[in-house]
Amino acid sequence: MIVGLGGNTVAIFVYLRKYKESSYRTFIVSLAIVDLVTCCAPMMIVVLGLRYPINLFSIWACKMSSFLIYFMCIGSSAILVTIAGERYRKVCVPHxxxxxxxxxxxxxxxxxxxxxxxxxxxxxxxxxxxVTNGQDKIVGTKCDVSDELQDTNYPVYFKKIFLLFVNFDSSFVHVRLNWETNISYEENSLLKTTKKILQSDLANIEFPPCNCSLKEDESKEEIVQNICDNRLDISRISTKPNGEETKSVESKGKPHVFRARNLNQNEEGKQEKTVAVTRLFFIITVVYFCSFIPPFALGFATFLNKEFKSSLSFAGTVAYQMFR
Structure with a gap:
């Protein structure tokens, strides 16, 4: 809870102050706000519930914390699905x-x-x-499905829908972002390899003697780099009456010029940023998915063995209350 309060607050402050407005910033801030709301009220009430396990102090606090916890899980899952769709457009349909x-x-x-x-x-x-204390036979109350609705089918339907929604969203986002991360990495590697090959081929070209509009002290390697990173206006290459060619390389071309767009440093920077952002969202999804494994495993064990919780030792009970 303490880590969540501090981490989410810092994330919101940094992304709002240091990053320009973008869909990437919006998604990060939205996830941080949803998680911060959960850390503020529900987690404090959960801690009080652990401190007073059979003495429910407020039914409205119980209802609010339960609602906010489910809201955080569902809202975060929905935002992650949106992120997966946005990453798909960015990686697979960049234009x-x-x-x-x-x-x-x-x-x-x-x-x-x-x-x-x-x-x-x-x-x-x-x-x-x-609830009844097993040793002293003391009857108390705790925050859970109310006695009036305990024997109905409504809690079962609600939890089934919730589990299906979260599992489907997490699996879908995990597979989609993993696929998009691999595509981005392959495209970025291909881009760098292609640039190296083209630079190597251009470096082996023997330029004929000519009068160039480039600087006199510009080396052959600088000419090659200029061709790779900028635009070469082919229409400005002409032949003088004595047969000598005149070349001019301009940094700003027209629609008919040759453009090494995919080899441009700006394009390469955008590609690397896309890979980094997609990888970040993939890590967030993996951590989010792993956070559901302990409560799901404990819930499944309790469902299969009704005596599972009562058979735990003191340390096991503490661990159960922490991860359930």
Whole structure:
């Protein structure tokens, strides 16, 4: 909780102050805000629940924390799906229409609204649940599915829908971002290899004696680099009456000039940035997916063995309460 409060606050501050407006910044800030909201109220209530396991102090605090926890999971999953779609457009359709910074804000708002719509049943289902201390036979209450709805099918339906939604989203985003990261890496490697080959071929060209509009002290290697990184106006190559060719290389060409666009330093920088951003979102998705493994595993073990929780030692009970 402490790490989440500090880390998300720093992330929001840095990305809002140091980065220019973009869809990438919008997604990072949206994820940080959703996680920060969860760290503020629900986690504190969960800590109090661990401190007083059979003494529920407020039913409304229980309902609010349950709703916000489910909202965070669903909202974050929806935002990650949006990120996967945006990365697909950026990597696989780079020259097509991209998601603008303004549109990405609207999409994130829709993801948040989707989280609210799918998480509101938690506020209805959760409340007072009667529990008995196994040693002293003391009857108390804790924050869980309320006694009135415990024996109905509503909690089962809600949890099944929630698990299916989160698992599908996490698996979809994980596979899609992994695929896009590999594509970006291969394209970036091919771009660098092609540039090296072209530079090597151009370096072996023997230029005939000519009068060039380039600087007199410019070396052959600098001419090659200029051809690779800028634009060569072929129409400016002419022949003098004595048979000598005159070449001129201009940094700004016209539509009919040869352009080494894919070998341009600016294009290469954009490609490397796309790879880095896609890799970052892939790591975020992996961490997010792994965070659900412990509670899912404990829930599955409890479902298969009703005596699983009661058979745990003190250390096991502490670990169960931390990761459930």
């Amino acid at each position: 097509g229409r991209q998601l603008s910074a303004r549109m990405s804000k609207y999409v994130c708002i829709m993801d948040v609204l989707l989280g609210i719509v799918l998480a509101w049943p938690a506020a209805v289902l959760y409340g007072n649940k009667s």
